[in-house]
Structures are given as structure tokens and as C-alpha cells.
Amino acid sequence: MTATASDSLNIREILGAPFTLPCGVTLPNRIIKAAMTEQLADARFQPTEELIRLYERWGQGGTAVHLTGNVMVDRRSLEGPRNVAVEDERDLPQLRTWAERAQANGAQLWMQISHPGRQTPSRVSSEIVAPSVVPLKGYGPLFRAPRALDAGEIEPLIERFVTTAAIAREAGFGGVQIHSAHGYLLSQFLSPRTNLRTDEWGGSLENRMRFLLETVRRTRQAVGSGYPISVKLNSADFQRGGFSEEESMLVVHALEREGVDLLEISGGNYENPMMIQRGEVAGSGRESTRLREAFYLAYAEKVRAQTPMPLMLTGGLRTAATMASIVAQNKVDFVGLARPLAIDPDFSRKLLDGTLSSALPVNVRLGVRQLDDMLQSMWYQQQMLRMGKGLEPDLKVSRLVSLCKGLYNVLGARSGRAD
Template sequence: MSTSTSRPSTSKPSSSVGSPSGSQADIELLQSPFVLPGGASIPNRIAKAALSEGLAEPDGRPGPRIRNLYRRWATSGMGLIITGNVMVDSRAIGEPGNVVVEDERHLADLSAWADTAKKGGAKLWAQINHPGRQIPRNLSSQPLAPSALAASGVGGAFAKPRALTTAEIEDIVARFATTARLLVQTGFDGVQVHAAHGYLISQFLSPLSNERTDEWGGTPENRRRFLIEVVRAIRAEVGPEVPVSVKLNSADFQRGGFGEDESLDVVRALAAEGIDLLEISGGTYSSAAMLGVDPTLKESTRKREAYFIAYADRVRAEVPRLPLMLTGGFRTLDGMADAIRSGVIDIAGLGRPLAVEPDLPAALLSAKTESSDVRPKRSGIRLLDNLTELVFYTVQLWRMADGKAPAPGRHPALNVTQYLLRNGVDSVRLPRRSR
């Protein structure tokens, strides 16, 4: 398997005598390194996708609990670890416990976090973000957004925002660049810009949340200007050799919103800027896709792995040399290997399974298992199950942060009680998922 950034071969492994078995061939493929356009190498094809940990200290620094969690993941066998949300502004955090990096106050803590997470040989990227209007009411009574439009379909969890001024937009662009520089300075190998899931950059991209008529809105080109300026500012700070990735929605799955065709235009623009990796995701807090399901898919398709694989195939056809990572739905060795072998993607992302089975990548790559056994308990009541499932994964992260093993068999009522005591009642309105 080539480690170049060109489209991987679509040929199947030979079945001749002496060739590896199907499972062994899958393992060898997933064990192969991947070289990014800037020259950085990812040791293997399995990545930990971002999961919002909610474990920072009250002042936003990454303390011992988040280090404990990443110490657990450091030896999990992944080639790439992407952190959860690292916010660029302490005045705008998406949920309690977000890490904030906006100045040099916590450089020692950041270095300790990076050193801990990289002990097993994985590359470490920080996902950097600004929530825009997606800030719980108990954290902000008037968040900032491209336009003064409240988020729909979230039960009033977020207050109506105020529209950003041009000066504030330019300040946030600069904050992304500063955050990236400080992270790289303290040992992080790269950064991922969060442009999905309805956060600030996603809000700029969507005509449903961006009704501006200046240079930051109105046309698709202007709506994507904020993202492009963020990428350019980061690149100017970190240089050409540090990986800069973007997490982008395939669509937001809302009528009149950000669709696949416009998303492809954004991908082309990002490729022209020289990003090193695109991670494909989908949805917002106002749509079901953030729960890990593309609502446009038939039930038979939903049961397959890799929820956004059809869109990834479109991206590959349009921009064949852009490295792609796909997260959402992967649960088996052959599912990940097939997606890579087909040439559609280069990196397979795992999110929620790693909250319960932190050693899953190592187990897959050593032939100890061929699939994830994560099965949250379900009642059959959709709203209740959505609540208990989001809490289920979050509590597993907290357990590992406290030096305990995940407890998938723990009664859901205990998990919900623990979650509410820590984060408050308002937090259960927010569908915490892979970030």
C-alpha cells in the first residue's frame, strides 16, 4: 500500500498461495503509515476522532484529569489522536470543562498534556474551535454569531446571539492562529479546525445562520471566507510543515441550509489552500446527523459502516489528492480496511467506541478482535435513549480520567445522576457526540 497522497489502489489482495488471509491483509493495511502533503507521517490508518472531554480545570487549563484520560489512550494503538474542543476564547466555550488556549498562561500544562498523549508514538493534533451561538444559556446570555439568528430545534438551550462586527470577526480569526501557534509550541503535532456541527465556522457557511450582506456573507464565496481566512492565518503562524486539518460537514441536513454541492465547493477551496487532511462529518445540533445518522439514508444503508462514505466518494472524485478521514459508524476491522482499500478514504476515525473500549485499535491490529462490542443499553423510547446514550459515553470518559475502567454495564440512572450533578440540567439538552 502506497504511503503517498495519491489515490490508493483499488485492487483487492491477491488470493495466491502465500498471500495473507483476509483479516491479516486488513491488519497490514491498517498498520501502514500515511504521509501527509507537508511531509508529516501518521504511523497507521486508525485515528481517534475528537470527543469533547469536559475535563478542563475551572480556568480552562488541561489538568491532571484530562492527562489521565489521554494517558489511557496513549497506548491504545492509534496512529493519530485528535483532542476534543480546544476553545480560542475564554468568553465563548461550548460546554463546561472545555480547554481554552488564548495566551501563554498554561504552556506548562499544555506541554504536559502533549507529552502524556504522545508516549505511545501516536501523533497528536488539537481540535480548535469557537462555538458561536452554540453556548448554553447558563454560560452566556448573549453569544456572538454571524447574524442575530437563534438556533432552531434545540428547545431554547442557546440564547439568541448578537451579530459579530467586522472587528470581532478579525479578532476571532487572529485567535485561531494564536491558539494554533501556542499548541504547536507546546508539543502538539498539528491542529484541526472545527468547521462542522453548527459551531461558529459552520454558522458562517450556512445560509440559515448567515444572513450578512457584507464581505462575510451573501454569496457562497463570502460565506466561506471566514473559514479560508482562519486556515490562512493558522498556516502563516505554524508554517508549511505542521499539519493543518479541517473537519467539515458534508451537509447540515436542513432545508435551505448547507448542502453537499456547496460543501464540495468549500472542499475545493480548502484543497487550494493546501490543507493536509479533511475529516468528513455532518449535521448540527438542529439535525439528527450529529447523533451519528444521516437522515437521508435508507435504513439498510444506515446499518452499514461509515455513514458519510457516499459523500467521501464524491470528494475523492473531485479532489483526488486531498487526504481524507472519515468518522462515524466504523465498528469492524474489515469495515475500516474496505473503506481505505477502495480508495475512498485514507484514515478511519473512531470516536465513541474508544470511550468504552480504549484499547480497541491495538486489539484490532493484533488480531485479538475484529469488531467493537460497544452496545449502550436502550429502552426503546427515543428521547430517553438519546439522553442516556450521550451520558453513557461521557461518563466513561470521566471514569478513565479518574483512573477507573469504563463501566458499560452500569445502570443508566446512575450515569444520568452523575452527569446532572456535574453539568446541570441545561446540559442534557445538548447532544454530546463526536466533535
């Protein structure tokens, strides 16, 4: 949908306004590309030319910051086949090239740093660890039960996050994001459903959030006060006995005390993938549609009322009207876009210059829920692969073929390794 002249003026003023983070770094506008796992690393878990080219292409599209897909802190524990993993300085040359080419046109590249915990397909990881032995439900033999981390393994794991962040900074990335949402390891520590520990890392919320807070605190010490640190956090897991909105709010206060520069709000996990189950059809801009579009807006508003920490809202945002209205009303500072940028790398620029007023509607469904949840990632990954090959996205890419290719990649994957 195209925008009228007065609409586009407002949208440019609102979404095009610069914003200075608490660390002092100024971002040129309010649109951030949310993380999407690209699975385009090489056999050594380093960025390939395809991955770099993808970000070079995105870097031309007017988005202020590109968050990378989750980069692993341990090559034995991957979220998917062909993840980038950064453990030490051997990766610096490729990471430097990635950062340089992605940022050549003024956009920033921030590294999302992650560990999957139990959310790793059995074929993909040689080491499946989690706070406790709570197997993932609903995926059959694709996922194996994790092993509970020994108390002595937790400190070194925190240090892995810190090392990866320090290397990202050294390589020239503009910032880092610690992934504590969507049921990955840090989010597993937060949730009483997956964290049944009775030591200092489990039980009370204070204990369950210790992993996250220690990671943020030590990362800050490692990267310094002038460097952006973001955290992606679930508003809730939306599961009985899981991480609740009330607890999430307490974590928000604790993160504020740690000096986080940008809190990205999301929700859901693999058992209940709220983050990608909706959001394919653009709305009309009406209030009811707006609420449907911005999945976690009601929670974001509550957070806003309680903390001055800059906020980014991700999930379902599709129309310029909704994005501009939530920023203009000071509900959040940044809008996060994932899928719309995988099918149109120039979407941000088009929103800002008024060429487009909403994302292209797409329907990536085959009609079988469990398959469709996986297909969401796999179809969009095919679009990222196209851009990595120097092609433009193509809405006609077959759903069935994407699913088959995605499953083949997972089932044919060799495990991550230690060396």
C-alpha cells in the same frame, strides 16, 4: 467478534500502513481518534490531571492520532462546562504536559480548535455570538438566542484561532484541526440558514467561507509548512436551506488550495445531530451494512473523485471489514473513531493485531429522542471520566445517572469569563 488469521493479516496490512501527509509528517497507521469533548478542564480552563491521564491511557492503544475534544479559542464562549480554552501563553506548561504524556508511546496528539457560536448552553457562556441572530431550535430555555457579531469582531476572532494553533504547536502538539463541522461557529458561517449577513462575511458562498479560509490561511502562516493542519467539515447539514453537499464540495476545493493536510468528513449539527444519532450496533460487513455503518461514505467518494487531499471519514465505523475495505479501495486514507474508543481505549490495537473484528455493540438510549441525543455525549463522557480517574470503561454505567450528571453539570455551570 474475533477475526480469522487471514482477515487479520489483510487488516493489519491495510489499516497498519503508514501514510505521509502533504506537510511531510508520517503517521504510523490509518486509525485516528475523532474529537470527543471531554469537559475535564479546571476552573482556569486548563487541562486537569484527569484529562491528561485519559490521553495517556488512549496513547497506549495503538491509534495513530488522537484529536482532542474541542478546545475553545475564547473562554467566554464555551461549548460545554469545563472545556479547555487556550487564549495565550499562560496555558503553555499544562499544555506541554498534556502533549508529552499523550505522545509518550508514539501516538500523536492534535488539538481540535473551536468556537461554539450559538451552540452553547446559556448557563455556560457569558458571550453568545454568531454570524446572525438565528436561535437554535429544539432545546427550549437551555440555549439563548445569539448576538450577531459586529464586522469589527470577526478579524480578532480569526486571530484567536491562529493564536491557539500557534500555542498548540509551541506546546508540542503534533498537529491542529480547525472545527468547521457540526453547527459550530465556522459551520454557522458556512450555512445560509444561520448566516444571514449582508457584509463580506455572508451572502454568496465565497463570502460565507471567508472565515474558514482566512483561518486556515493564517494558521498555515503561523505554524509553518511542515506542520499538520486538518479541517473537520460537514458533508451537509441535512436541513432545508442549509449547507448543501454541492456547496460543501466547493469548500473542499478551496481548502485544497490552502494546503490542508487532512480533511475529516462528518455531518449534522445540534438541531439535526446526524453525527451521533446512529452507530451503536456493529454491522455484519455486508455491503448494505457497510453503507449504513459509514454514515458519509457516499459523499467521501465524491470528494475523493475531485481532490487529492488526504481524507478521513468519521461516523458509525464499527467493523474491521468495513474500515479495511474503504481504505483498501482508496475511498479514504484514514478512518475516524469516536465512541468505540471511549468504551475500549485499546480498540485500535485490537483491530490491527486481529484480536477484535468489530466494536462492542452498545445501546445508549432511553427512548426519548431529545434526551437521547444529549445522553450520547453524556454517557460517553462518563466513560472518559472513568479513564481519567485511572479506571477502565464500564458498559454498565447507568444511562439515567449519566444524563442526570450531565444535566447537572450544564445547569450548575458558571459562565466562562474574560480574565
